[in-house]
Amino acid sequence: MEDTRDQIRAAALELFVRQGYEVTSLREIADRVGITKASLYYHYPSKQALLTSIVDPLVKGWERLGAEVVALPQTPEHKRFALDAYLDMMLGHRAIVTLLMRDAGAVLAVFAPTVDNVTATVRQVQRWLAGPEPSGPDRIRAQVALDTIGVAMSSGSLLPEVTEDDLRTTLLDAACAVLRLPPPAGGAIGAPVPTVPSAPPVAPGVGGRR
Amino acid sequence: MEDTRDQIRAAALELFVRQGYEVTSLREIADRVGITKASLYYHYPSKQALLTSIVDPLVKGWERLGAEVVALPQTPEHKRFALDAYLDMMLGHRAIVTLLMRDAGAVLAVFAPTVDNVTATVRQVQRWLAGPEPSGPDRIRAQVALDTIGVAMSSGSLLPEVTEDDLRTTLLDAACAVLRLPPPAGGAIGAPVPTVPSAPPVAPGVGGRR
DNA sequence: GTCTATACGAGGATAGAC
DNA sequence: GTCTATCCTCGTATAGAC
Structure with missing residues (x-):
């Protein structure tokens, strides 16, 4: 039963997002799961390792998407598509992204070794x-x-009562506007977008809580 | 001689920006100034108070600008002007903004009482x-x-070799594009922008280090 | 204003029993 | 796998001398 590991990750993510990484103690996390600090160390060798395992999916997703995207031709259609895929992936990891925004410093510190790759x-x-x-x-x-x-x-708190759909399309349009991409040609252009899968399966994240 | 107080603030800001607020110890700050931890407490009653005094100018600037801006008519010209003023103020407090980005969580926590006003x-x-x-x-x-x-x-590290001038005009244009503001009418429109001072005097921040 | 010394608490991490 | 107990380090903060 891998259950405990997952419970720990979920609890940690929630607390990290709400309070911040540094401020959240391992005792709090353990309490929430209903175990003790020491037990926690059975599942994760350190606090940093815990953070890593939380953020990792996002990093992986980003790296994978990045690799796929840069191989595409630089047409407006493909750029629009790339931004859409990026948006999709981020929305899939919403909670993690929020954490990243909140504690960019701490997260980057943990990923110091990997960070150059990401950059x-x-x-x-x-x-x-x-x-x-x-x-x-x-x-x-x-x-x-x-x-x-x-x-x-991450500005969800400043934008309540906004539907996810509006958010999705509006953000994409905004990004395209910034890039000065022409509006998507109304008709069908053959198949403007080739092989690239629209987005990885993507875990639902611990979204909730908003 | 208020000198020490300022030295402390400057040193703290620099360290906070580079390492993060939580991680930076008072001993480090004191060392850098050439005094001891204990002396530091003579000037600031707590670490939080120190952070507050650092971030305060930005908060104040933002509140002031906000109050002025919302009193203006909602014309495209005034919106453009408002964004420009906002950009100007942020650039003036560059280091503080970087800190805010890095440790949004910690900073918000400290400003919990004030934070509602800001929001x-x-x-x-x-x-x-x-x-x-x-x-x-x-x-x-x-x-x-x-x-x-x-x-x-805050993306300075991802955008080296970019002049501050390019940054300034491009960001303003980008923000306007997002808002779908029409491009600034070429000619003079009387005085599109009235009384509002372009931006507070604004401390130079501790900029450097990039 | 600045120092030395010290109290106090908390957090991460480990050892070893069950 | 989980617990109890404990170690060690570090950070905040205070007291009191110079």
Whole structure:
């Protein structure tokens, strides 16, 4: 029964998101699961390892998506598609993203070894979005487009009463506007988007609580 | 001689930004200033008080700007102006904003009492930007426009070799694009922007270190 | 204003019994 | 797998001398 491990992860994620990583003690997490601190160490060798196992799916998803995306041709259609896929993945990991926003520092510290890879991936995607031989502003726009999607999601508290559907389409449009992509051509353009799967299965995250 | 107090604040800000608030110990800060932990307590009654005094200027600036902005008519020109002023203020407090991004959680925790006021201000500005009787998407766009400016600034590490000027104009344009504001009418429109001072004097922040 | 010394508590982590 | 007990380190904060 792997159940306890999962319970721990879920409890930790919830507490981390609500209170922050540093502030949350292992005792709190253990209490919530109904075990003791020591038992927790049976399942995870350290607090950092716990955090890693929580954030890992998002990192993996991002790296995978990044690799797929940069292989595509840099057409407006594909860019729009890439942003959509990115948005989709982020929404799938909503709780984790919130944590990342809250405690960017702590999370990055834990991923210090891996972080260069991630940064590299982000850079690649940014360059891909910016187009060939991008100017400074081109690169800024590319980065803002990416950030748009990430940040606005964590602003749930500032945007209640907004449907997920509105959020999804509006964010995509906003990112496209920033990139100055032409609006999607009304008709069918053959198949503008090829093989890339729309998004990984993606765990539901611990979403809730909003 | 208020010098020590300022030295402490500067050292603390730098360390907080680089390592994070929770992780940075008072001993480190004291060491850097060349005094002891105990002396530090003579100047600031607690670590939280220190953080407060660091972040306070930004909060104040934001509240002040918010109050001024929501009193303006909701024309495209004024919205553009408001975003510009907002951008200006954020750039003026660059280091603090970076800290806020890094440790949003910790900072918010410290400002828990005040935080409702701030949230309220943000909400007001968001509504002002969204226009009268805004739809869901209108409100999302307003929020994204605000976030655009804030976030992209912290992405300095992902956008080296970009001039501050490019950053400034591109971010403003991006925010306007998100809001679907028409491009600024080429000619002079009388005085589209009235009394509002372009931005508070604004401390230079401890910028550096990038 | 700044120091030395110290109280106090909390948190991460380990050892070893059940 | 889970517990009790314990270690060690570190951070906040205070007392009191210089």
